[in-house]
Amino acid sequence: MDFRQLTYFLAIVDHGGFNRAAAALYVSQPSLSQAIQGLERDLGSALFHRMGRRVVLTEAGTALVPRAREALHALELARASVGAVRELRGGRLEIAAMASPTVEPLSTMIQRFTERYPAVSLSLRVALTREDVVDTVRTGGCELGLLTTSSPLPNADVVPHHVGEDRLVLVTPMKGPFPAGRAVQREQLEGHRLIVGQRGTGIRAYVDDLKAQGIDVRIAVETEHRMAFLPLVLAGVGLAVVTESWADLSQRAGALVLDLEPASLQHNILVSRKGQLTPAAGAFLEIAVPPAHRNSL
Structure with a gap:
C-alpha cells in the first residue's frame, strides 16, 4: 500500500467513479484501475462493487475511507512542516461552507488571508x-468548515469557534405586501408564500417553527440553491427569509429588505478538525477568529 493508491482510492470516492477520478487526477483510467487492483490485493478485499460505470463502496471500502484520509492528512502535515509550505509561500487549504456565511463573514476572512x-x-x-x-x-475532507446554526453543535468531534452572528431578515419585491422601513411581525407572514431552503438549515428551521406555532405560511419553492432565492423573489414567486449578510446584495438588485420581529439570530461557527492543523489552516484561524472567541463553544 502506498500514498498514491490511497490518493486514487479517495479520488474515486469523492468524484463518484473511475472516469471522473481519472480526469480529475490527469491519469488514464487503466492506470487508475491497476492502482486500485493493487491496493485491493494488498488488503485482501474488494473496495468497490462495480456495476457498469457506477461503483459503490464495499464494507471494506467504507472502513478504509477515514483511515485513508488520516494517512494522507499525516503526509500533508509532514510536507507542510518544511520548506515553502511551512512559511506559507505555497500550499493549499480546503474549506467547507454553507451558502449563507459564504457571502459574509467568509468573504472578508478570505480577503484578509489572501492579502497576507x-x-x-x-x-x-x-x-x-x-x-x-x-x-x-x-x-x-476539509480542515476547516463554516456553518450557521441557531442551536449548539451536537458533535464533539470538531473544534467550534464563534465568529459572529447574523439576524434573519425578510426579502420581498420592492412593491411587496409590506411597507419599507417597518419591521414585519412573524404573525404578519400568515398566508404568504415563502421560498425556503432544505431541512437542516437555520433558515428552514425558522419557517418550520412558524408553522409549528400555527402561522399558516405556504412553501412556494424549496431549493438547495441559495442563489435562486433573490431571482425568485424579484419574479414575484414568493418572499424569502435569509440572513442579513444577503441584505446588501438584495437591495442592490432591487429588492426590499425588512427586519423581522421578534429578532432571530443565527450564529456563524468556524469549525476545525481536532489535532494538529497544517500551517495554512492554523494561519487562517489566526486571522478569522478573534482570540477571545477561539474554542468558545
Missing part, C-alpha cells in the same frame, strides 16, 4: 447543512 498569504491556494466546497460541514471536517 497570496501564494496559498484556497478551495471552497459546498455543504448544504451544518451536519454536512461538521461531517466533512470530522472525516478529513
